[in-house]
Amino acid sequence: MSVAAPSDGKWVGQSLPRVEDAALLTGRGRYIDDLPVAPGTLHAAILRSPHGHATIEAIDVARALALPGVAAVITGDDVKRYGSSMVVGVKAPLDCWPIAIDKVRYFGEPVAVVVAESRYIAEDALDRIDVRYVPLPAVIDPVAALEEDAPVLHERLGRNLVSERAFRYGDPEAAFAAAPHRIAIDVRYPRNACTPIETYGVIAEYDPGLDGYDVTANFQGPFSIHAVMARALKVPGNRLRLRTPPDSGGSFGVKQGIFPYVVLVAIAARVAGRPVKWIEDRLEHLMGSVTATNRAVTLAAAVEADGRITALDWDQVEDTGAHLRAPEPATLYRMHGNMTGAYAIRNVAIRNRVVLTNKMPTGLNRGFGGPQVYFALERLVHRIATTLKLDPLDVIRRNLIPAEAFPYRTATGALYDSGNYQEAIAAAVQDGGLADLIARRDAARAEGRIYGIGYTAAVEPSVSNMGYITAVLTPEERTKAGPKNGAQASATISLDAVGSVSVHVSSTPQGQGHRTVLAQVVADAFGLTPADVRVVTEVDTSRDAWSIASGNYSSRFAPAVAGAARIAAERLRAKLAAIAAKQLDADLEDIRFDKGRVHAGDPERSLAFGRIASTSHWAPGELPQGIEHAIRETAFWTPPELTAPDAQDNVNSSLCHGFIFDFCGVEIDRETAAVRIDKYVTMHDCGRILHPGMVAGQVTGGFAHAVGAALLEETAYAPDGSLESGTLADYLIPTVMETPEPLILHYESPSPFTPLGAKGVGEGNCMSTPACIANAVADALGIEDVTLPIRSSVLAEHLHGPEPEPLRPPRVAPPAPATKAGERVLTGEGEAVVVAPRQQVWNMLLDPDVLMSIIPGAHGVEKVSETKFTADVTLGVGPVKSRYSADIELSDLDEPNGVTLTGGTQGALGFGKGSGRITLTETEKGGTRIGYTYQAAIGGKVASIGGRLLDGAARVVIGQFFEALARKAGGGSGRLHVPGFVKRLLAMIGIAR
Amino acid sequence: MPRLSADRRHPVTLNLNGRTVRGEAEPRMSLTDFLRHEIGATGTHVGCEHGVCGACTVLIDGQTARACLALAVQVDGSDVKTVEGLEEEPGRLGVIQEAFREHHGLQCGFCTPGFLMTLDALFRERPDADEDLIRETLSGHLCRCTGYAPIVRAALAARDWLRDGETDHA
């Protein structure tokens, strides 16, 4: 059947207003928390670990269950009964549960789930669950986690290294031996997360008759995870109906990580026997969703005198946090075909290690593996230029893949579809005004200002090969497991009884405007307007066409899903054309679809599109021969290029490869060391552009994420595993004030591998921009190493040199820094003078009655033995008030000269342990000088959400103690001067840090 | 007013977008929960519940406020305006909304109602707001999708339309 091509480009390529917007702008969006729920639906809240690493000795839920309105409390035991460990992507004895079983391995790990009539009551009940933990040393650094004596997270595994693979392409050893230079760089890519403004949400119900689950969640895919969830729930895939809401408040990969909570809430619903709804709150999100991986990389290059790179040697240590959650270690392998970036480098050695640490598990995040790779590679290119005193742009240019080489097979196996990097760069240099920027830098420097320029070139992969992750297995293991490959995309187009057009896809948009673009694509095919086409994007796995590759990730919408829709539309159009030809009594090849009508060359002699399109409903007997129906057409599309990794570990990890070239100018304030992005130019080749407005939106949005990663954002952990960035006041997302507008340029080289010629575009700046800004900062300050996120306080030390000493010793010496690995230790010392004689002070310190009266908020101090006390105390700083239990033990008693106190405390807001030595000496006036040194470790909730305030809060509580002691001991001499003691006692009596 | 006890729900009345609405709330219930789950006005979104992200911004007695930082009982008897009250008439977007649509000032739309409410208040008070003031005022909102540039463009366009009295902007 031959049919004329649709009137291409009529709607596609235009920046139409989005069909999504009217609802979203008027408050009529339907996000998960807006959906109606079944009568009787209960609400879940999750108790989470306050420790980075601890064994669970006991969980007592009785008081929680006794609270009116509480229906059930679910712990690891229930999850073990109804579920199984989630599949792990490597061959290792490793469990992965959605809730702590016997031990907790990261701060924020779920420990229990309360299901109650309201979220308020559920949270009330959380406060009534008593968990006995035995804290363990934690390890948060991936390199330290590899050491022999590092704390082990998973005992069955026996170590923290879960996967190690070495790869070799070409002859890297020979290339290094032959090259005049070996230039290397060590970098750490930090933890950060794309942090959508809408959090996770799950509504789950269990049907015992079906033995099946019905779950609605703002999951974003990939739907390969559906198989993981079904297995974890111990049901076949057809007994897990997974639905997504019509709207989702952003994801950027992150909502892939909801799946353990789908399993958890589903089991909670089963235990409770009622539908259960859980909306994650922001604190939960910051401690227990997913982040991107942090990575330690050593990258060396064999370099010719002119800067040409002949070989790369990668050593990557990937930190996936406390568990290896599906699809990890995909972050490490997503870029495997792209380890040479935009450069023609034929010799590559790669050593990949994956380790576990006491941090939140990782998962999809915008850029997925790209930021980690390009921060190393493009910082290295900058280093090569400075080392060899070359222009960094020249080094980039000399190494680019030649334009005539496309499609180009990289050393590691990717097939780059199209591009002309040289021309794209030339256009960027010209249209982006590089010459002016260089003049601007020179002028600034002449004025004594600090100004630098950075460059990056990057290849942005899109449409992931579902098989790339199997590169973590050896070729033998892969053979055994069977091949994995492809990137199935699907689209269904239906025609109803009046011939109106509906499109269903499983692309789970997270705000990108899929409905608009699909309406454009399909309208073009049928000669309709986009308004005529209804697009439905909410997914129902029990009804819709989907595959494991469905979902919203690897920038696959434009290249894959929109293409599948086009294919479905073409198939349906071909049938409609045949129907029209018969009804119009015309030749098939003359049939045109235009302006809502179908004609055969003469618009005067035409039929309404709806008339043709409804024929299969009303008059199937009139259909031409060979046409069964033209009611519904589902197209699946997967590119043949995406083959499985081969026996030599060649990995074609993605289908499309866009190109990015960025340059920027930054100025650093000489006084404050604040970094200001003065100008940012980003050139993109994303193939054919389907909707310029949305492409611009993807670029500026990705750029903003990258600015955050470069300058502000870090999911930070203390050495003991406590989270330090537990609120949005400490996890710093850029605002409009910190986000400049980049100049966006385009160079179009359509992909020959995708139906519409489009490539992905949404992730590129997350890959290129952090490195580009870091290169500019390095250029500005003439420094070698730049640590992300770039902090003014670090730059300032470089800028300001040695610090001026004070004339007099400061009034209070700063405390010694914490040092011991695995523990965040606070130390300090100080003294106080009281009027009472030494013996009296000694007696007071050992007298429970006196202690009761001077420990702030003590409800009862009990002497367990001569040297052991327990206390129940309420401590408060400002409005922050809570109750703690404390144990204090005295040792090294040297009456009346000194005593050592060791103790621990635990309460809803936090816990602490510490020890201190108190020494008593007589003053000349017959009073007593109390000297003290202490060390303390504090963690828990307050540490993660009030870190900024804890030091001082601790001092306040200790101050209260000393004021009371001084009053009791006959009055101190004026205001007590006790800034530090706080901590020791605090740690002892409870409040935190 | 009598002391409202913690363990009971108490009547709360608002003038919401020009109409009187009644519901019940425990003293601890936030205005966001009251609007969304008692009244059913789900256009106001919850992003952080600790006053940083700005997604839940509404107008209370004409002034911007984070609805997550207000209790329903505190607001009893007040005028509250939410995103549902911005349409000029049903089916016809208000000027700021229209500017956001035209300039692609939104993607996922989750933070958008907050931005709209802040701009609604700003332009009422400062029809002449310049870009610096607009940026400064919008800095109380987080958006993860757009990179802000399209939002600023939409805000500038809305200001101009409002100032020039153009009603036929669409």
Added chain:
Amino acid sequence: MKSAPFDYLRVDSVEEAAQVLAAEGGDARIIAGGQSLMPMLAMRLATPALLVDIMHVEALRRIDDDGKVLRIGAGVRQRTLEHHAGLAERHPLLAKALPWVGHSQTRARGTVCGSIAHADPSAELALVLMACGGTVHLRAGRKKRSVAAADFFTGMMATAKAENEMIEAVSYPVAAPGHSYAYREIARRHGDYAIVGCAATARPDGTTSLAVAGVADQPMVRDLPPPDDSGFFDALNQFAWDLNARDDLHATGRYRRDMVRRLGRQTIEEAVRCRD
């Protein structure tokens, strides 16, 4: 992230508020704008038994200018003060610092006295109160007392206010003749808690003073020689060291000292320029 249960009482008079607070003591808390308290309630860091809402007390909504001080009642929102007619002349330092307080959305609800009561070490309004030698007016039942700012702030979120006391008002002394002022601060993001906030005063006799927030547990102020005096830098440097700066996630102690020295100097120089 939902508050623990509490009772709520909306009072109509200062007397009623003071009485209730005196009777309930530590179990009750005043809620005014709620911009600091509400997050603490939601996170269950604070779990009071009773919230006393004073925002409907007409008498607390006043800003009085007696020629010497601006007396700001406990019900006055930050935004109201920001827009108070003549503020830039009567109290230029407040006028300069107010735009730095949170964001416009929180200033529209947050109160001046609420910020003082919260005593965050980075708070601009507390810093200015220290810088200009202001006073906090407290009340417990019928008993009233006034405490100088220097005595009011006692530590991190700690004040001289007893649990049964409420702040009725604060007094900011108005600009003295011939004095000039400047305000600067630095944070990692616009609107964040200041890493270092500086409020400088230049007096007619050439001497200066610098008040610093965000470094010590409470705002601190110190008199300094004129910036062109040979002893200026040493005095400023000593001040920087005496503040006992700590490391945290956002900045090192060293950086905070650096900023006291550098931003502090810039702020003082700006104040001097304003005077000249």
